[in-house]
Amino acid sequence: MADTKTVLVLGGTSDIGRATALRYAEAGWAVQLAARDAAEGERVRADIATRTGVPVTLHRLDILDTAGFGAVLDGLPALPDTAVCVIGLLGEQARSEADPAEAARVMRSNFEGPALLLEALAARFAARGRGTLVGVSSVAGDRGRASNYVYGAAKAGLTAYLAGMRHRLARLGVTVITVKPGFVRTRMTAGMPLPGPVTAAPREVAEAIFRADARGRPRSLYVRRVWWPIMTLIRLLPEPVFLRTRL
Amino acid sequence: MMTDLCGWGRYPRLASDLLEPRRAEEVRQVQAARTGWVARGNGRAYGDAAIGLEATIGLRALDRMRHLDEAAGTLTAEAGVTLGEVIDALLPRGWFVPAVPGTQYVTLGGMVASDVHGKNHHATGGFGAHVRALTLVLPGGEVVRCSPQEKAALFRATIGGQGLTGSITEVTFGLMRVETGWIRQRTIATPDLATTIRVLAEAEAEATYSVAWIDSVARGARLGRGAVFLGEHATRADLAELAPGTDPRPRHRPARLGMSFDLPGFTLNRLSVGAFNELYWRKAAATRGPQLSAWSSYFFPLDGITDWNRMYGPRGFVQHQCVIPAPVAQDAVAEILRRVAAAGTASFLAVLKSLAHGHGLLSFPMPGLTLALDIRMTEETPALLAGLDRLVVEAGGRLYLAKDACQSPATFEAGYPALGAFRAIRREIGAEGRVTSRLSARLGI
Numbered sequence: 001m002a003d004t005k006t007v008l009v010l011g012g013t014s015d016i017g018r019a020t021a022l023r024y025a026e027a028g029w030a031v032q033l034a035a036r037d038a039a040e041g042e043r044v045r046a047d048i049a050t051r052t053g054v055p056v057t058l059h060r061l062d063i064l065d066t067a068g069f070g071a072v073l074d075g076l077p078a079l080p081d082t083a084v085c086v087i088g089l090l091g092e093q094a095r096s097e098a099d100p101a102e103a104a105r106v107m108r109s110n111f112e113g114p115a116l117l118l119e120a121l122a123a124r125f126a127a128r129g130r131g132t133l134v135g136v137s138s139v140a141g142d143r144g145r146a147s148n149y150v151y152g153a154a155k156a157g158l159t160a161y162l163a164g165m166r167h168r169l170a171r172l173g174v175t176v177i178t179v180k181p182g183f184v185r186t187r188m189t190a191g192m193p194l195p196g197p198v199t200a201a202p203r204e205v206a207e208a209i210f211r212a213d214a215r216g217r218p219r220s221l222y223v224r225r226v227w228w229p230i231m232t233l234i235r236l237l238p239e240p241v242f243l244r245t246r247l
Numbered sequence: 248m249m250t251d252l253c254g255w256g257r258y259p260r261l262a263s264d265l266l267e268p269r270r271a272e273e274v275r276q277v278q279a280a281r282t283g284w285v286a287r288g289n290g291r292a293y294g295d296a297a298i299g300l301e302a303t304i305g306l307r308a309l310d311r312m313r314h315l316d317e318a319a320g321t322l323t324a325e326a327g328v329t330l331g332e333v334i335d336a337l338l339p340r341g342w343f344v345p346a347v348p349g350t351q352y353v354t355l356g357g358m359v360a361s362d363v364h365g366k367n368h369h370a371t372g373g374f375g376a377h378v379r380a381l382t383l384v385l386p387g388g389e390v391v392r393c394s395p396q397e398k399a400a401l402f403r404a405t406i407g408g409q410g411l412t413g414s415i416t417e418v419t420f421g422l423m424r425v426e427t428g429w430i431r432q433r434t435i436a437t438p439d440l441a442t443t444i445r446v447l448a449e450a451e452a453e454a455t456y457s458v459a460w461i462d463s464v465a466r467g468a469r470l471g472r473g474a475v476f477l478g479e480h481a482t483r484a485d486l487a488e489l490a491p492g493t494d495p496r497p498r499h500r501p502a503r504l505g506m507s508f509d510l511p512g513f514t515l516n517r518l519s520v521g522a523f524n525e526l527y528w529r530k531a532a533a534t535r536g537p538q539l540s541a542w543s544s545y546f547f548p549l550d551g552i553t554d555w556n557r558m559y560g561p562r563g564f565v566q567h568q569c570v571i572p573a574p575v576a577q578d579a580v581a582e583i584l585r586r587v588a589a590a591g592t593a594s595f596l597a598v599l600k601s602l603a604h605g606h607g608l609l610s611f612p613m614p615g616l617t618l619a620l621d622i623r624m625t626e627e628t629p630a631l632l633a634g635l636d637r638l639v640v641e642a643g644g645r646l647y648l649a650k651d652a653c654q655s656p657a658t659f660e661a662g663y664p665a666l667g668a669f670r671a672i673r674r675e676i677g678a679e680g681r682v683t684s685r686l687s688a689r690l691g692i
Contacts, residue, residue, distance in 0.1 A: 040270070043270070043311050044311065046311065046312070046313050046314065047310075047311035047312050047313070050312035050313060050314055050315050050322070050324070050336070051312050051332075051336040052336070053315075053340060187269065
């Protein structure tokens with residue numbers, strides 16, 4: 001099985017994580033799922049293994065336990081060829097404003113944890129001289145907005161971190177890809193009224209990740225292209241105009 | 248959240264609270280908090296079977312496969328997994344499902360709850376015959392496993408039980424080995440009903456799959472003319488003979504056609520359907536020799552048109568599917584076809600096939616012939632259906648609950664002699680007054 005590639009999906013029980021793991025498995029990749037919830041993790045692990053027949057392993061990971069990252073990675077059966085981090089926590093903006101502990105949890109789950117975890121993987125990939133890191137960030141990180149800036153700021157941090165890693169690692173044989181999905185119909189957004197043309201299904205995000213990995217170009221991309229003009233406009237709005245919007 | 252729910256026929260539409268547990272453990276909590284509920288899968292029952300009287304428990308999120316046992320040839324999966332997902336996953340490894348209905352967009356839970364039958368029911372039985380075990384969340388919240396050996400009475404009530412014994416959360420069922428994803432098909436055009444029925448009966452002995460399409464517009468001497476389609480799973484040798492170089496495992500292609508809007512109700516009339524049927528019959532009559540058909544177009548031809556149910560206009564349609572005991576089947580089917588043709592409510596789909604025994608207390612199949620007709624909902628439809636139902640009762644037949652939206656309690660009771668035993672089990676497990684669909688309330692189950 002020397003030519004079987006392996007993908008590590010960090011946040012494997014989320015809807016996007018599950019779809020991503022399945023997409024790679026359908027292409028014959030072995031899958032390592034890292035997740036906090038062991039019961040849900042096993043549910044997804046068995047599903048992907050049964051659907052595709054590829055080996056799928058489950059690994060326990062708490063994104064807030066940054067000190068434990070080394071042990072998690074050392075415990076993998078093999079260093080993966082690609083690692084995809086889909087971990088994120090939307091939280092509630094109002095609650096984060098009122099409760100610093102909650103705000104810190106959102107910031108740590110979306111920025112500190114994913115950044116440090118990807119950095120630990122980057123060191124291992126760079127030592128090997130090969131590997132792909134995919135970080136799922138968010139359009140919410142493109143400009144801080146009243147409705148979700150705690151989440152947005154953490155994602156902005158992750159976007160900048162990924163950009164920096166991409167810059168540093170390009171000459172070391174490691175490809176870093178940033179994926180911004182825009183709205184996605186998932187458990188995270190259940191019950192929210194999402195506009196159809198800019199809302200993707202989890203498997204669309206998975207397909208975008210898989211294709212970007214297959215092309216192997218270090219870059220940042222939106223899953224649906226329509227987000228590029230939207231976010232460019234939002235970023236360029238002069239502050240006096242922006243302040244009058246409700247976004 | 249109150250939602251307007253309907254079945255595939257889009258009639259009736261009824262408000263219900265839609266609750267969507269994300270995993271099996273949450274089903275108990277949802278059930279405990281409510282009464283007057285029933286589970287729902289992918290909404291492919293045609294009428295009101297999967298609409299709760301007060302609340303509907305949508306189980307599509309239970310969509311994980313659990314285990315493929317290649318030695319035993321069984322798959323265990325959560326009940327919200329669809330048949331199409333199973334075929335997509337397992338056909339590349341040489342497995343197929345031994346009983347499939349006319350659409351792949353049904354869930355496994357729905358296939359159990361309706362004891363669905365396929366074109367091979369006369370030979371290999373319905374889906375219920377292949378279920379090895381079920382996990383069921385009883386009305387009181389107890390999670391039980393039942394099988395032909397364990398809690399056999401509850402198992403028999405749940406097979407074909409329309410979800411009225413609790414929520415099915417997991418299914419283990421037997422698979423069959425196939426060499427390819429192709430069907431070797433033979434087509435026999437038939438000039439009248441007697442010939443159609445005779446050809447179907449003769450086919451039972453030799454063909455694995457058999458079904459007849461009927462020209463529902465034909466009258467007089469041509470009444471019941473049609474085409475009988477016989478099929479076998481093609482072997483690799485068949486492929487080499489009929490179409491050398493063909494990929495033995497054709498993948499399902501997503502539908503290219505779609506109904507993105509409702510056709511006005513009058514579009515399907517005797518003229519348009521009659522013209523289509525004439526062409527279709529002539530094409531069948533001109534077919535010579537065996538042909539290869541991909542699994543998706545052989546078993547699920549209508550799945551090729553997304554939202555084809557919108558063809559019948561905004562008021563929706565009903566599917567009248569009855570089964571009539573063999574000795575009187577020809578007369579009853581002839582009379583039903585005559586009345587439908589005379590009413591001028593052209594049925595785009597009319598299908599005839601043989602059935603054997605069912606496997607559950609409320610299973611639809613019984614030895615005889617089943618006729619399925621799609622009928623557009625209009626002012627006159629209820630009266631037409633009531634007349635057809637009387638014919639079915641007089642002939643000792645019954646109607647398929649998964650398709651039903653209109654039958655009366657009397658028609659239902661006449662057709663389902665095991666209803667008393669089913670009610671007794673419902674009482675025993677505390678389902679009465681708790682597990683209630685619009686269908687069970689309408690029929691007094």
